[in-house]
Amino acid sequence: MLLLEWNDGTVSRYPFVWLRDNCRCRACWHPDTESRIALTADLNVDIQPNGITVSDDGAKVDIHWPDNHLSPFATSMLHDVRFEDEVPKKNIRMWGSELLEQLPTFQFNEIMKDETKLLNFLEDLRDVGLTLLQNAPAETGHVAKLVDRISYLKITSHGYIHTIKSMAGINNLAYTGHKLGLHTDLPHYRFPPDLLVLHCIQQSKIGGESIFADGFKTALQLKEEDPEAFEILSNTHCDFMDKGVLMPVGEFG
Numbered sequence: 743m744l745l746l747e748w749n750d751g752t753v754s755r756y757p758f759v760w761l762r763d764n765c766r767c768r769a770c771w772h773p774d775t776e777s778r779i780a781l782t783a784d785l786n787v788d789i790q791p792n793g794i795t796v797s798d799d800g801a802k803v804d805i806h807w808p809d810n811h812l813s814p815f816a817t818s819m820l821h822d823v824r825f826e827d828e829v830p831k832k833n834i835r836m837w838g839s840e841l842l843e844q845l846p847t848f849q850f851n852e853i854m855k856d857e858t859k860l861l862n863f864l865e866d867l868r869d870v871g872l873t874l875l876q877n878a879p880a881e882t883g884h885v886a887k888l889v890d891r892i893s894y895l896k897i898t899s900h901g902y903i904h905t906i907k908s909m910a911g912i913n914n915l916a917y918t919g920h921k922l923g924l925h926t927d928l929p930h931y932r933f934p935p936d937l938l939v940l941h942c943i944q945q946s947k948i949g950g951e952s953i954f955a956d957g958f959k960t961a962l963q964l965k966e967e968d969p970e971a972f973e974i975l976s977n978t979h980c981d982f983m984d985k986g987v988l989m990p991v992g993e994f995g
């Protein structure tokens with residue numbers, strides 16, 4: 743195991759087999775594609791180096807192997823890829839109803855034009871999981887514009903974007919005026935949605951509020967207060983289905 747001590751006093755560990763497997767020499771690593779050329783199947787999992795040299799400025803570490811292979815590493819790269827338990831935890835924030843007063847709020851037009859505002863928005867989205875964008879034009883098409891700005895649309899069984907409005911002849915409770923309880927959309931997918939973008943174009947005269955909860959906070963609270971219930975809910979397999987009356991094709995926008 744190679745131990746490296748950084749300027750901030752923290753120490754990172756690198757098993758020798760990991761260093762050989764992640765060798766950055768031109769024979770083992772393709773720099774343009776940033777991909778490994780060496781095959782894992784050829785790896786000797788018991789490998790031990792003959793010698794290790796560190797440059798005077800600490801910027802490079804060379805590992806010398808028994809077969810005369812040399813693995814040159816930039817210590818900055820080793821720092822970037824240090825193991826997760828050595829990396830400071832990100833600033834993930836769990837929340838309850840106090841978020842009502844502190845909900846990260848941005849203006850749609852600023853996000854579309856200003857790189858710094860966009861970064862702030864994305865960081866809040868990462869840390870809190872919920873943000874409010876205000877003053878998007880009250881017409882369709884702006885969800886796609888926002889998503890184009892930050893990522894790309896993923897398709898679901900409802901299409902890329904779908905319009906939810908109260909109407910007759912529907913196949914999902916979302917299209918009724920009934921109140922929906924707290925729920926997670928499409929949790930049974932192999933690729934559940936990472937991010938949902940809801941754009942309210944027309945607020946109904948009565949009701950129509952959106953209610954959110956932090957599922958991680960709720961789960962951790964349940965785990966603490968009722969471990970048995972947490973165990974049942976997290977380990978009992980359930981069948982899910984999304985069924986409704988068959989709709990004519992093209993019924994929804």
Ligand SMILES: [Zn+2]
Pocket residue numbers: 765766767768769770771811812813
């Ligand atoms: Zn190599």
